[in-house]
Structure formats: C-alpha cells, structure tokens
Amino acid sequence: MDILDPTKPQADTGAVPEHQAAFNSLKAEVDLPALEIEGAFPQWLDGALFRNGPGLFEAGDDLLRHQFDGPAMFHRFGFHNGQVSYLNRFCRSPMYTHIEKHHSLGHFTFGTPVSSQVLQRLLDEAIHGEVPSVNPSVAFIDIGGHFYATTDSSTLPVRLDPETLGTLKPLIWDDALQTHDCAGNAVNQWRMRATTGHWHRHPRDGSAINYFIQHAHGEFGESYNFFRVPKGSVTREPIASIPTDQSAFIHAFCVTERYIILPESPLRVDAARYGSGGSVASSVYWRNGTPMYLHIIDIDEKRLVRTIEVRPSYVMHTVNAYEDGDEIVLDMAVYDDGNHVWELGLDPALRPPGGMFAEARAPELRSHAKPYRYRLNPQTGAVTETLIAEVCVELPTVDYAQRNGLPYGRFYATGIDQRPTSRFYNQLSSFDLTTGDYRTYGVDKHYLGEPVFVPRPGRTTEADGVLLSVGLDGTAGHSYLLALEPATLQPIAKALVPHAVPSGFHGYFVGGRA
Template sequence: MSEHATATAAYLAGFTTLDNEVRDAALPVEGEIPGWLQGSLTRNGPARFEAGERGFRHWFDGQAMLHRFAVAGGAVTYTNRFLRTDSFRQTEQGRIGFGEFATDPCQSLFARMFTRFKLTPNSSVNVVPMDDGFVAIGETPIAVRFDPDTLETAGVAGYTDHLDGPITTAHPHQHPGSGDLVNYVLRFGRRSRYQIYRQRDMERRLVASVPTARPGYLHSFAITGRYAVLVVFPLVVNPLALLLPGRPFIENYRWRPELGTRFVLVDLDSGATDTLTTDEPMFAFHHINAFHDGEKIVVDLCAYPDSSVIDATYLDRLRDPRDPVPVARPTRYVLDPAGRTVTGRRLTDETMELPRINYGTRNGADYRYAYGVGNRDQRGDDFLNQLVKLDVHTGVTSVWRQPGCYPGEPVFVPAPDPSAEDDGVLLSVVLDGARQRSFLLVLDAGSFTELARAEAPHAIPFGFHGMFRHD
C-alpha cells in the first residue's frame, strides 16, 4: 500500500459506526490543562451509519451521538450517548424510517411518498442553549432536549408559535444586543419564503418573510448588530420537485452558476429587506463572521468555487482513498448598499472549514482571529488534517498538525479577564489514525501551541459542531 493510501486509510475510523457508550470515564491527561478551565465541551455528530444491512449514503445522514468532555481541576472525564430519537429507534429495528439529507427510507413507493413529509428528528449537527436548557439541532426545525450532564435524551422541544416549514439552519445566532436567538424557517410553496425570526424561550417571532421562486440550500447565515445576512448560493431547487418520489432531499437541488450569488439583508428590527447580487457563483457551508464597516457590510465565509463538495461527502467517496474532498478558503465580501456593489477577496490561500471565533465578544462585530480545520497539502486528499488560526487583518496563519491526526472543529474558550481577543484556549476532538483513538486537544489560542491532551477510550466518528459550558 502506498504512503498516501496508508495515511488516508488511517482516517476511515472517522466514518465508522461507534456503538460503544461510556459514562464518566476518567481519561489519561498528557500535559497541563489551565486551572481556570472548568466546564464541559459537548459535541454533536453522526455515529451510526447503518440500519440493519442497509447503509446511509451520506456523512450528514448518520445517526446523532453526543460526546461530553468534562474538565475540572486539570482532570477530564468522557461520556457519550446516542440521541435516542424516533429516527434512531428505527435503525435499532434495522430500518431507515425517515428521509435524511441524501438517503430515502427503505419503503414502498407509497410509503416513501408519505414519509417525504415527515421531518427527521435526527438532530446531528449542533448543540445550543435554548429555553433554560440545551438542545441538539439539525437542518429540520426539530430541537431535541438532552441532559447536559448525562447526555440522556429528554424529548422534542415544542415551540409555542405557528411558524412552519421543513427546513432551517443548524446555526442560529445570538443577537449581539438582545441575546435573542435568530434563525429562519424555509417554507416551500408556489412562492417559497425564508421566514426570519427572533426567538425567546420557545416562541419565535417573525421578523420578515422573504419570497423566493427558487430556494437555495443554506446551511448557515451571518448576523451583524443590525442585519441577518442570507447568502443565497446558486444551488437551488424547484419546490415542485420535492413532491416527487424517488430522490432524497439534496438530490433535487441543481447547480445554476448563471444565477450568481445573492446577499439578502434583513433588518432585525424593522423587517425591511435589501438584496445585492454578484455574478460570481460560489458555495459555502459556514460563515465566519459579519460586521459593519461604516455604511458597508463585511461578510466572511469559507468559500468553495461550486457545490461539488456535497457530492464528495457521500460516504462511498469519503471512504475511497483515491477521492479528494474539495477545499474551502476564507473569503471576504464587502457589500455596499449605496453603491449596489459586492466585492470579494481571499483572506488567505490556506484552506479552512468549520470556522470559529471568539463568539462571546466578536459575534457581529469587527474581529481579528478565526480558527478552523484545514488541509496540509491544500488538495483535500488526506481529509482535514490540521488546525488553522487566521489573522484576518494581516492574512498571517498558524497551524497545528501531527502526522496521521485529524482534528475537528476548534471551540474557543476565553480566559478569565482576557487581555486580548485570542487570550484563551481552543478545544478540538482529534482522531489519531495510528492509535485508532481520539483525544481532546487543548491548544493555547494565542501561541497556537499544545497545552494538553486527554485520550478517549475509542475512536470518535467525525462530528460537526459543539459548545463549551462553564461550570
């Protein structure tokens, strides 16, 4: 086997089902964790990729598992639990009972038509605080409550309003002023609508309803102190296609580069909207940040030239060592509503995905540092194999890497009474391909050097997003 194939095969544990669940397992720690770091990192992501003899088709379709790394007094304990939803229970019976992102249920034609209108509760993308508790969320508007200490599933959270629609984002924002959660629900129809809302407790208050003939696939959006910014890429769907059986959700979307890219500004107080358009087609899963620069609006995101990354993240392709994954690069777009222009430039040639910032103080505001995962060779043929820190003011980057290791999203935790924007630590769950184990990595965010690591009792499948909760 070639050196390349060996390295690539090392990360396949990240796309392999994990059935082992443990509770409060004490982890061996190498190095020294800062004494002020007290709390827990909770991560969400897929961990079961089969139902009986049938496999899910896409990385995004795997069944959700929560992972908790509790840190206290320099020690770390680890707990992991499947999110026990109706979708998960169907897999225990050897069935795929809900339509997922790229997998249709294994049912008769009539049953498949019926289940197209059932929203999957497989909330496998993110975890957020909501209504004095914590919920797991995905791209359907179903929030699943869980106990933050035991990770036991506590049922679906019910909204007290009448907003409806089958699609949302798994990246709600906290309004920089009020703290309200901000998100949208997409309602399909002859004239589809992005319904942008602000949420307190479990009530979602409609801010604006933005009509669209061809809805785009939006995994996330950006927010400033004034606006929600929806970037509508030219990966769009004819809503009528969703009524026809035979194709899973995302395979109804089509790449239409001639449409360019639309930036929709929604005033979060008045509901007024404005749209600026660029002829440049692009695609992104994740926004980094957005803020006002005088009368202009700056939007930073991890941009791909097209949507081929979705096809590249089907499981059969991810598991093929010969098939590289397209890479994203941090890109800045400056919107000038007065001049009706959109201008873009790369912030660096380094690759970056799963971006995070010092969210507590820099969300929706001018900022300097972004953190994410990237590719050492910038080709994507050894998956995501390094952590990246980007100074968006200078374009200077720092990296952390270790041969055969594959890090996940770096979560920034600020130090008490921080002296700088990057005064704190980064927490990332890293797969060690050689040991076939994962570990919690603690980096100094300022120097980007390793402080400590704590090894889990097994390999943890590659997840998506998480949060740190202070004790």
C-alpha cells in the same frame, strides 16, 4: 446540470484512507470519569465541551450513503481541576429507535434513499402526525434557559439533559409561525419546513435568530422566513420573509447589530425530485448561470434592504460579519462550486468521479474552501471581494460570546493541507486579521475537527484562552481531545479517548459544569 455523474469511473489506489476510523459506527455508550492526560489542561478550564454528529453509518443492513445521514450521538467532555471526563449518548430519536428495533433505516435522510412505501409513510406522518421525527445531529443552542440539539431538516430543536445527555423532547413551537409565514400568510406546513442548525445570537440583546424555508403553498411561493426568539422566551417573532424562485441548500448565515446576511448560492433544491430519488441529495443540483446572492435584511426595520450579486460560489460555513461605517464586513469560507456536499458521501457512487478511494466508505474531500472577505454597501450595492489567505478552511469559529456580529481580529478553522494526496481535515489554522498573519498546526495521519475557543476568565486579549479540538490518530485508530494555545497553535494537552469518535460537526462550550 447536476454536479455528479455517477456513471463515470473513478480512479482507485486500492488504499484505505487513514481517516476511515472516523467513519466507523460507534455503538457503545460510555461514561468515563477521568481520561488519561498528556500534558496539562489549564486549571481555570471549568465546564463542558459538547460535540454533535452522527454515531452510526449503517442501519442494520442499510448502508448509509452520506455523513449527514446517521442518527445523532452527543459527546460531553467535562473539565474540572485539570481533569477531563467523557460521556457519549445516542439521541433517542424515532430514527434511532427504529434502527434498534428493526435493523433498518425507515426514515428520511439527506443521502440515503428510502422505498416509495416508506417515503409515503413518512410524508403522511409529517403531514398528519403530532410530532415529526427529528434527528438533531448538527449543533446546539440555548433557548429559554434550556439546552437543545439542532438540525437542518426540522425546525424543532430537541431538548436534552446537559449532565446526562439524556434525550427529553422536541420543542413544539406554540406561536403564530406554526400556522403562518413571516409575512403573515396562512400556510400551515410547519412539519415540512427546513431550516439550519446554525442559530445565531444577536450581539445587542442576546435573542436567538434563525429562519425556516416555507415551501410554495397555494397562491404563495417559496420563501426564507427569518425570526427571532427573545432571550428567556420560547416564542418566535417574525422579522422578514424573502421570496425565492427555488430555495438553495443553505447551512449558515451571518448577523450584525443591525443586519442579517443570507448567502443564497446556485446549489438549489428541486422539491419535485424528492419522490423519484427518495432523498434530499436526489433533489440538490448546481444551477448554472446563477450568481450567489447576498440578501441583506434590516433586523429592526424588518425588511429586505438589498440583494447583492457576487460570482457563482458556495458557502457551507460563514465566519463572522460586522458593520464598519456604512459598510458590512462579511467573512466566509467559500467554494468555487457545490462539489463539497457530495464529497462528504460515504457511498463511493455518491461522490464525484476521479477520486483516490473508490471503494472506501469515507468522505474524500477534494474541494478546498478559502477564506474571503466581502465589503458590502447596503445603500449603494457596491461590493468588493478579497482573499484573506491561501489556506483551506472549514468549520470556522470565533470568540463567539464576545465577537459574534461585532468587529473582531481573529478566527480559527480546521482544513486540509496543500499536499495533493490529503483528502480530509488534517490541520488547524489560526488567523490574525489585524496583521494578516496566520499559523497552521498538523501531525501526519492525524485528523482534526472544528476548533472551539474558550476564553480565560479575566482575559485581556482576544486570543487569551484555549482552543479545543477533537482529533483522530489515524494510525492508532483512537481519538483524543486536544488543547492548544489559540494564537500560536502550540499544543498544551491531550485527553485520550479509548475509541474513535465518529467524525461530527459542531461543538458548544458551557462554562461552570464539570
């Protein structure tokens, strides 16, 4: 049964949502050496915050249907001596180049259908072309000493210049996994594989860990294939292959020192629907009667240890995981169903029925993920599920460099307040997992993106640093970079951007670059 029934009418207040400015295309590329500042950024804050996400929400006359669809735009906030610079650039991808030249989409996306002729051309290029089209609009990762932008729809990270944001080239892997899956089977389909933009660093050795979905091929069925890239290398090494009867729409997983935990939800992808719908969204559906499976993989033994079933639910983003004796502690932002994926639709017909803004080309988020803690025993299969707090959380982050995969006491998130008319991320949260306390911050008609924690050099506590978030003043129609005290969420400073920064996804802080 599909989640969406677009034939049902939607309620419409006739109002334009205040977060609409975050979903207007930004066509200008600017280089601003010094932004106007309110308050004072810490003098010790030195480096750059990179942000990733779509820059356009239409392609000429083609209106894009979903937030996932637009060509990638990179943003760079530089910090030095209390000053903040700003630079933004489009990724010079084949998608962006086609839009600029032909004023039409011409490329495969998550939610915007393409014609059967375009679909056939794209499939032919994917199967026979040398370098598939990549739109790296999700996140960033350092691989082999170089800076890359990543996406879910391609296994190829795209290298960029961190100083100029200039697009260099995709990383074409030159290893055995281009022609084989992680079980050693010969399945040369690397151009057709999906993955996640959320790579992970192993907390012990710093290797980069990710997976790709190997679609059914000949005698081999569909599978999730986990691999690692040793620090300083660009060669993937297989960890394990996990078979599945039908791959789920997965955006994140977790690692600990010993384990990988993959949440496989009932939100499934039926590849047979691609051709008729012309987009990934046409193939995604909620499979009733299916639990969420938590697959636990031993990294060193390179095998699936156990699969544990929990209630049917959906996870867009995980928080963190670590080992506690014989148990795994797994924290995730959990939805009751998969509606959130469609609520991110720009086209009102794509969003679930019953919304407030039936004519607005902006997401309308009515599903609220809550932070849950799972305790898993890989040996016995025992599991407990506990609600951490009655707060909506999304895009959760931790002190990643020091705490990913390890015991931790604090995380941060954006979210939606409890007013029934709130429809987009309008508050930040800071959680103390030791005491169970949490703080929230929000300003009416302001919208706040993913918070990124930057530690203070020489810090002595987990929350000693600064929290950075890109916000939008919905009344004024322009954005700003906000700095807050992590534990209390007390605002410290703002750097004003003279335009609305399109609502994006993930950030990445690199120290030592101004």
